[in-house]
Amino acid sequence: MQKTAIIAEYNPFHNGHYYQAQTARHETGADVMIAIMSAQFTQRGEPASFDKWKRAKAAVESGAIDLVIELPTQYGVQRADRFASASVSIAEQLRCQTLSFGSESGDIDAILHAARSHVEETPRYKEALKKALQEGHSSAQASSRAFRTVYPSFDLTRPNNILGYHYAKAAKSIQLHTVKRLGADYHDPSLMDVMSATGIRAHYLDIGEVRAVPASTEAMFRTRPMTHWEHYWPVLQFKLRTLPLHTMMELVGIDASLAPRLKQAGVEPSFERALAAVSTRRYTRTAIQRAFVAVLLHWLKDEAPTRFDEVPYVRPLAFNDLGRLALRDVKDDVPLVSKFDARLDFEARVTEAYRLPLQDDALIEHRQRPQFISSK
Amino acid sequence: MQKTAIIAEYNPFHNGHYYQAQTARHETGADVMIAIMSAQFTQRGEPASFDKWKRAKAAVESGAIDLVIELPTQYGVQRADRFASASVSIAEQLRCQTLSFGSESGDIDAILHAARSHVEETPRYKEALKKALQEGHSSAQASSRAFRTVYPSFDLTRPNNILGYHYAKAAKSIQLHTVKRLGADYHDPSLMDVMSATGIRAHYLDIGEVRAVPASTEAMFRTRPMTHWEHYWPVLQFKLRTLPLHTMMELVGIDASLAPRLKQAGVEPSFERALAAVSTRRYTRTAIQRAFVAVLLHWLKDEAPTRFDEVPYVRPLAFNDLGRLALRDVKDDVPLVSKFDARLDFEARVTEAYRLPLQDDALIEHRQRPQFISSK
Structure with missing residues (x-):
């Protein structure tokens, strides 16, 4: 069984993702396409536009992905090398033969050569x-x-090159494959509209229109308003202003020089203003956003993983018939988690932090089961 | 200069308080009446109905009180013996000759005898x-x-007896005086309407009418909606659901058996329901409310005072001409705090926690100065 993995955020799943997955399926001869997807918060430290269950469902419903595996938050909200290392380790646990990723160049040899040059x-x-x-x-x-x-x-310095480079460095047994990205300038009405996930979210926030996504993602946008950082500002601001500084310094990504700056950022009137106030050359927006996630989750340094090349479990979020076959294929060798157990305590906390400011009462982690999506 | 102290919460200052202060002034021959008042949260662990600056102002404007001193939160949100001990120590620092308090009996000898019986x-x-x-x-x-x-x-078991008893036990140099309380049944339209502070707040929440208070308190009620616990429920719930249990156990009044119960209470739809869900014979409503204050403030056990018979500073919140004389009288011997300094860092945090859920942008601790109220 040829299993091809993709590492993704699907924030949200869009036409470019669809194209990438279908091209990878074809070019790698995949029987099953598996996405390893970040959870409620993204690698760059943002609350995902929709919760992980909805995003996973949209990906499988599109027909391009057969199985979505959760990248646990503690591994997903991390700098690129750790994010890549953890994701690749899940793909290898699942015995995926190939990892496919998008790149600007489409030139796998340049990436491999760079990664192997030490x-x-x-x-x-x-x-x-x-x-x-x-x-x-x-x-x-x-x-x-x-x-x-x-x-x-x-x-x-180019984002996709960084990820490709770190995938290549992390890969032990898995083969790499790359699909040349359709640029933002790609636009052929007879085929499909392509925009970046960032562009799609911004366009939606601006004028309320969902563009460049398959029908399954469009349906997701109709379920509830899109989530963004400002939803979390009241509770984040409260915590920034009231946590003792030495408590803040116990949180992931926050040191003695950053803590008082974060506290001061709490006087700003909005998330965007706070982020701008505290970002510098040394503390990038991404690093600050991840620190804000740590504050929101009260994510302690002593809870964080010490290594990123092993993830302790494999948890499916959504799958179709092919995805189910892939799970059966590995179930005896892999620590699969389907029902809620103590290993998911941290994810449950993350989901509480994600849902409470949204007043999304339906999103209770321990009630969720992997979603079976019947194939088209 | 005869200085008579009263220990109070003034939540809000009402006709019964007015009567008590005027009677004490007369019976103790006071030149100046000094109230030592709890800050943004009360002894029983509730956000005060109005902030401490407004409550202090209303007390002085009534004419019955000349000077209001803050009882710092770390000493005020405590069980009765500690609350009493800290308040009495402030009164003694101010060299008040007499402490007057309300009691059901009006019988000071019974209280003194009980306190001295070891x-x-x-x-x-x-x-x-x-x-x-x-x-x-x-x-x-x-x-x-x-x-x-x-x-x-x-x-x-009677609340005022408990406080009187602990005042008597804490008193080193100060003399005690008691004023018999006007009961809830006291109601003489030709004189004044008396209700308890609890009754006044409940009546206001029920039908929006402010009863049994002097004009200064009525004016306070017109400045903004009265504060109550439900205002804090979203942020409290968020913290209950997302703080790691061992972090919660670092907070004042929360032990290993209470922490998981508090977390579970976070699934309730309202503060009142959460409080009811977690209160038991062992964990009284008051103890739970104080634990909720600790969660809100992230009040660490290692920040809490180790002794309660000394308060490190004396901070005026409001005063009139007589109050100013009293401050001058002690200023060389007492660590008076008028401007913001590092000793007030904890109070600043408390005020942030108090104001942010109310969206009260004007209430910034380091901008506040003691309020001078010109005498009538």
Whole structure:
């Protein structure tokens, strides 16, 4: 059984995702397409536009994905290398032969070559990294800059290149495959409309129209208003203003110099203003957003995983008939979680934090079961 | 200068308080009447109906009180003996000669005799206390019951008797004076209408009418809607549902057996339902309310005072000309706090927690100064 994995956020699942999955299915000869998807909060530290159950359902209903596996929050709301490492480890636990991802270039060899060149171990890289950090760059930016010094032919500052690079570094047994992304300029009315997930969300918030998504995602948008950070501002602001500083410093991604800045950001009138007030070159918007997620979840450093190349369980969120076959195929070798148990305590807390400000009373983690979607 | 102190919550300041203060002024020959008043949360663990600045102003504007001193939250949201001990220590720091309080009996000798009988040190008391605790009574109720066993003539289960008893036990240099309370049955239209503070708040919530208060308190009720616990339910619920249990156990008044019950109470649809769900004989409503305050404030056990017979500063909230004289009289001997400084960091946090769910943008602790009210 050829199983091809995709690592995704599907925030929301759109035409570009559909194209990527269908192309990967065809080009890798997949019997089953498996998405490993982030949960209620994204890698960049944002509440997902819709909850993970709805997003997983939309992906499977589209017909392009057969099985969606949850990337647990503690692994998903992390910088790119950890996010990639954890996702790849799930794909390998599922014995997927191939991991397919989108890239600007579509050139898998350049990515593999960069990943195998051991750039980070060279003295020149280490020196350049140190210098960039001293200049006040964030650790992600400093890495990219140092990388460019040693290996100028591969641009690590481009988001999809970063992920591809880290997938390639994390891959032990899995083969890599890439699908050239349809750019934002791709627009052929006779085929389909393509926009980025960010563009789709912004367009929806601006004028209330859902564009460039399959019917299953359109249906999801009709279920409830799209979620965004401002929904969480009252409770986040409350916590920023009232948590003792040394308590804030116990949370993931918050150190002694960031904590008082976060507290001060709590005087701003909105999430967007708070984020702008506290972001700097060293503390990027993404790092701050992840810190805000940590505050919201009261995510303690001593709860965080110590390694990211192993994820303790595999949890399906949605599947169709083919997805079910894939689960049967691995069920004896993999710690599958279908019913709620103590391993999901953290996800349950995350879902409470996600749903309460939305007053979404139906979204109770321990009542959810993997969703079976009958195939078209 | 004869200074007479009153320990109060003024939640809100009403006709009974006015009567008590005027009677005490007359009977103790006071030159100045000083109220030591709880801050944004009351002794029983409730957000005050109006913020401390407004409540202090209403008391001074009534003409019955000349100076209001803040009882800091860490000393005020505490069981009766600690509340009493801290308040009395402030009165003694201010060199008040007399402490006057309301009582059902008006019989100061009975209270003094009970307080000086060292009941708690008798073996019979200790044995009765142990038994009552084993039977599942709260520590406050167990104390009252044990007390009755040894000293049946003084009923410690009546709230005002408890406070009087603890004032008497805490008093080192200060003399005690009591004013017989006007009962709820006291009602003489030619004089004034008297209701308890609880009755006044309930009546206001029921039918929107403010009764049995002086004009200054009536004016306060016109400034904004009265505050009550339900205003805090969204953020309290969020915290109950998302704080890790071992984090909750770091908070004042929350132990390993209470923490999971509080978390479970977070599934209730309202504050009142949550309070009812979690209260038992052992965990009284008052104890639970104080635990809820601790959750709201993220009030850590390691921040709490270790002793209650000393309060580190004396902070005026409102005063008139006489009150100013009293402050001048003690200013060289007492750690007076008028401007914001680091000693008020905890109160600033409390005020943030108090105001944010009310969207009261004007209530910023570090901008507040003691209010001078010109005398009538």
